[in-house]
Amino acid sequence: MTRPTETEQDPDTAWLARVMHIAFFLLLGASLARFLLRHPWEDRSPWIVALSGALASLYLLGPVVGTRAAPRRIAWLSTVVAVWILLVVLAPSFAWCAVPLFYTGLRTLPARAALGLVTLLTAFVVFAQVQLAHGGWDPNLIVAPPAVAAIATGVFVYSDRQAARQRALIDDLIRTRRELAAIERREGTLAERQRLSMEIHDTLAQGLSSQQMLLQAADRTWDGDPDTARRHVRTAESIAERNLAEARRFVHDLAPADLAEGGGLEEALRGLAARESTAFRVDGSAVPLPERVQSALLRIAQGALANIREHAGADSAALTLTYLDDQVVLDIADDGRGFDPVDRPGGVRGHGLPAMRVRAQQLGGTLTVESTPGEGTVLSAAIPLPSTPTHPRPPSVPPAHPPSNPPFQES
Template identity: 30%
Template sequence: MTNTGGGGPRPRGTWWREGTITAVAFALCLLGGALEVDDKALSPPPAAAYLIAVVSCAVLPARHRAPLAAMAATTACGMLVPPFGLLLSPPIVAPAVIVAYSLAVRAERRAASAVLLASAALPVASDLVVAFGSLSWQDASRMAAVAAFPLVAGILGHSTQNRRAFLAAMEERARRAEKSRDSEARRRVAEERLRIARELHDLVAHQITLANAQATVAAHLFDTRPEQTRKSLRELVETTGDALDELRATVGLLRQTGDAAAPAEPAPGLSRLPTLLESFRRAGLEVSVHQEGTARPLPPGVDLTAYRIVQEALTNVTKHAGTGSARVRLAWNRDRVTITVADDGAGAVAAPGADRPPGYGLIGMRERATAVGGRLSAGRRPEGGFLVTTELPLPPAKDARRAGGPVAAGEAGDAP
């Protein structure tokens, strides 16, 4: 058996409905008790009819909480109809029909079917025992109707049960779909926040590091070399101006107004690598670039990832390596481009000074590489210094399209 009904407080409308059903069943029982074979006029119901009507209808309110017990009681009353000298007819078994419907709605299908068959057969069997040897076709049709009514009620109950199960399944599916949409929305928001956080980190770390280096040079040469100081200050103004422009463009992604936005600047890629390297050279870091293989266009996401990884790796060299030079190598293969950034410094890119908390540079670079299907490794070199290596996937050569493209061999060249 499955659900056998609830036991909580019932609303006022439910009590009115139960009272109406019980009253109608009681009236039908009395009507069935008043019927007699071949009697055209209705006579008042005998006392036995009242007894059967009261007992069978008294259990109707309990059919929701205990349908099996209610079915057993109404079936027993139906079996007592022939021994009490009453005519077994569909009206007198009306309570059993009502209980049969409730049982089919609440009980498991196989168990309910077995109980309903028994409840339909037992009253008929009792009538057959009493009327054995004197059955007519009229009696046979009457008994068939008595047996059919509970079975029909059971079929209707099973249909109601199936409909309720279908509606419950649809509601559960809708609830899960809503939950899935909420989870997907939260996941996308988290991914977007992480993406913007990486952009802000790379932007701020790069530009502030360059500005700090240029300001340090200007402060060091202020008294002895005024011309060099003015040059450093002019470069500092350019660096901070570029930082403000890029910061304004990145933060603009967070705006959610209905105004038409100005055309956004294209995302940086390897085509802007010479400009990036020149900014480091102005800050005092000599960067050499070496390319192997034939440069090919990169998808926008991979192009931006390659640019940001080189930017962050060189920023870390400037901040932590304690050296004035670094080497960038781009190796183009059939299905991937390998980018390495190496230095010979005594510091550690991955471990800032003791007075500074650990940053998110390496974490962000790994996240960027993984997001586009690549991989990144970073660590100390056996001969000294630090090495960052990343492998990024390339599209098939026949599908590559130039849309800005990466750095050409002639653009990067071999810097001193």
């Protein structure tokens, strides 16, 4: 078991070390005082005083040589034990200084070496107690020192193992926290990539696709109908201008350009419908919507109209924004060629519809698609209003099937 270095000690270990140091010097001082009181100055007294001073000085060097079982630490401990043994042989009163030495040996040496040192120290304590009894027999003289040594060793080993388990647990917690932080960073990166991919698909990619179609149309009609060709070019120029605004928004991470111009979601949808020659209507009493909801609904409308323009072959389409008591619903209907949801589960076509569904789900809402081949398509996005719980999710309003003519008059 690897024990922490002096600078790595936890507060409890450092506190225990200070207690043991204080106890050692108290026992050493008490033992010297007892000897001097019981034995007035004798021939061995100078040796006892000198060895006591030497033992105190050596013990003070303990923190300097560290706590690991390095060669200098073992040499220091061996010297301390040798000086203590000399003291015990000359004056048995110093025997109980062995208790702090138990702790020092157990903390410094490997398990087997530490147990050997504890056994040696205990033997000398028994020897000292017998000497102090002056030949009188007392079972406690034989039993008490090993019992004290066993208790001290058991407490230390238990505490050391508990500290090791605690350090392992803390290391595991730190490692787990770092792994969770790394996972969160990766998930954040993936989420941001997904967000940017949806933003680019719903704005720049669709705008570039529209420009391509308009420029191709202008090229086909340039010789026969220059006015129509120029009109296509001007429309492509307008789309390019809006794409430039969107690109700048990406750099500054602002709201959608239509929303940033002011007027809120209704004005943004009305402007989008006008550019796409699409009918637009608002039902219900308008309520303030969070910016995230406005942005999501506008992006869904842009994506749906782009799909209609590129894939549906529709003669007309319509947007309806409906405010209900507990949700806001956006319906996009077209009279195009439609498709079979059974053949295309969930109505998934390309990247656009999955991106719209993700936008709705991120706000606790739903996206439903109803379509029949030859009868058009209705897409409905329902987002719960902030003042109402988002679970369970409220059902969306069933959309009406689109007629052959534009189903709504533009407001």
